[in-house]
Amino acid sequence: MYMNLLNKIYQIFLSEFAKRRIEKTIxxxxxxxxxxxxxxxxxxxxxxxxILPESELFNDPVSAIYTPFSFILIYEVYLLIxxxxxxxxxxxxxxYxxxxxxxxxxLFKDLSTIELSSDWFEIKGDLQFTYDILASIILFYLIFQFQKQGMLKSQQQNPNKPKIVRFINRKKIIAVVLVPIFFIMALITLFNWTSGVSFASNVYPSFEIINNLFFDEFFTVLILVDVVLLLISFFYTDKFHKIIRNSGFVVSTILIRMSFGVNGIISTILIVxxxxxxxxxxxxxxxxxxNILSNNVYEK
Known part of the structure; x- marks a missing residue:
């Protein structure tokens, strides 16, 4: 009964059909x-x-790209779950x-405020734009390599093992729980942001606050999720390299979360x-x- 309920909830929010529907809606x-x-x-x-004439989000048409990208990010959050x-x-x-x-x-926001001059590397905004555009290229390549390594890893696993099935079921529970958590977080973030904006007096949050909206808390939750996954994994494996892998991913998420607490090149360096x-x-x-597979083949 417990598993049936879990599967029903999972099918409603996280099935392939639900993914296509949410993708189209977003x-x-x-x-x-x-x-x-x-x-x-x-x-x-x-x-x-x-409407907020001093805001960087309303002074150039290029800034309008910021909005659809925000919704794409929401969809990426759903895909993560x-x-x-x-x-x-x-x-x-x-x-990543x-x-x-x-x-x-x-970057799209920065494009609308960039200053083209011979003093490019002396202007703080232009310098940060340079850091970000280089970081995006580096990250794009690193993620590509990470995906390649992930595919190699998945080819080495046997998904039919009972332990793996139980582990997947526990991850389903976490995923189902994360859906309402992130939804509520998004609503609270939206409410707090709108309550902090005054159109009459042109009071609005700084761009750094806007850019970090939701995602600083989001990565904080992910750290907790990663730790839970790490602890659960101990029930299914005691292999050193798997424990180190899962622990390393926790450290990686923590570094990303730390990047929201700083600005400039330090933030970019932490992310990369x-x-x-x-x-x-x-x-x-x-x-x-x-190496383990090679040793097993050799022993046989």
């Missing part, structure tokens, strides 16, 4: 949000309405993709270091797996 909302944001920018530009029971490596990959998309989203550390962990883990 894409429509993203398009709608983009055009609304664009209209507001032009209405403000022609002084038809007076969706893939959690299916593949731990894909779940970690989604964390989310933080990379946050940087890309920030987090993904690089995760990649190093999975590469070494796979070498352990390959």
């Amino acid at each position: 894409l429509y909302v993203a398009l709608f949000g983009f055009f609304v944001h664009l209209i507001l920018i032009y209405l403000s530009k022609f002084s038809i309405i007076n 969706y893939y959690l029971p299916k593949s731990f490596t894909t779940y970690i990959t989604k964390q 993709e989310i933080i990379t998309l946050i940087i890309i989203r920030k 270091s987090a993904v690089l550390f995760g990649l190093a962990i999975i590469i070494i883990h796979n070498k352990y797996e390959k």
